[in-house]
Amino acid sequence: MMSRQTASSxxxxxxxxxxxVTLGMILVFVIPILLLLLVGAQARFESLSxxxxxxxxxxxxxxxxxVYIEGPGASKTVVVNFPSNARYLNVTEDExxxxxxxxSGPTDIVSPFFxxxxxxxxxxxxxxxxxxxxxxxxxxxxADSSGNVVVEHGG
Numbered sequence: 001m002m003s004r005q006t007a008s009s010x011x012x013x014x015x016x017x018x019x020x021v022t023l024g025m026i027l028v029f030v031i032p033i034l035l036l037l038l039v040g041a042q043a044r045f046e047s048l049s050x051x052x053x054x055x056x057x058x059x060x061x062x063x064x065x066x067v068y069i070e071g072p073g074a075s076k077t078v079v080v081n082f083p084s085n086a087r088y089l090n091v092t093e094d095e096x097x098x099x100x101x102x103x104s105g106p107t108d109i110v111s112p113f114f115x116x117x118x119x120x121x122x123x124x125x126x127x128x129x130x131x132x133x134x135x136x137x138x139x140x141x142x143a144d145s146s147g148n149v150v151v152e153h154g155g
Contacts, residue, residue: 046102049083053109056080056089057096060139060151061113064096067141067149068115075142082137091122091151118144121151 059078067074082089087099087106094114100107140152 042103046085049085049100050102050107050109052081052083053086053098053100054111056082056086057098057109057111060089060091061096061111063139063141064091064113064115064117064149064151067143068147070143072143072145072147075140077138077140079136079138082135084135091117093117093122116148118148118150121149 059080063076063078067076083100085101087101088097090097090099095110095112098109100109138154142150142152144150
């Protein structure tokens with residue numbers, strides 16, 4: 001016959017083992033689900049930042065075209081929202097390029113324009129540190145006396 005103390009410790013040991021097995025089974029099912037959710041969230045973030053970056057460069061290129069068409073004396077200020085993974089915004093002779101950091105490496109988004117730019121307006125729209133600003137950022141566009149568009153960063 002078993003003593004009362006041995007039976008009690010056997011039940012406690014069985015309860016502890018069952019608890020450990022239950023927790024292990026829960027972790028086996030929960031961890032893969034959490035990893036899938038994390039990967040899906042990252043992919044959606046990159047998709048949204050790509051859409052947001054495309055919106056920014058279209059706003060910039062459309063603003064250059066609009067001010068160029070209106071001619072000398074025309075001006076416009078826009079506030080754009082840079083995605084948090086933006087590396088730069090480059091205004092060249094005939095296109096606006098935004099660089100993004102993604103899981104698959106650097107990605108460029110491009111939007112062309114037909115307006116004529118003032119030479120001083122070509123180059124990077126960036127903070128002094130060289131990193132593109134994240135969040136809301138004002139940009140001012142105006143046409144100089146010859147009709148060329150000038151882009152002022154920080155509007």
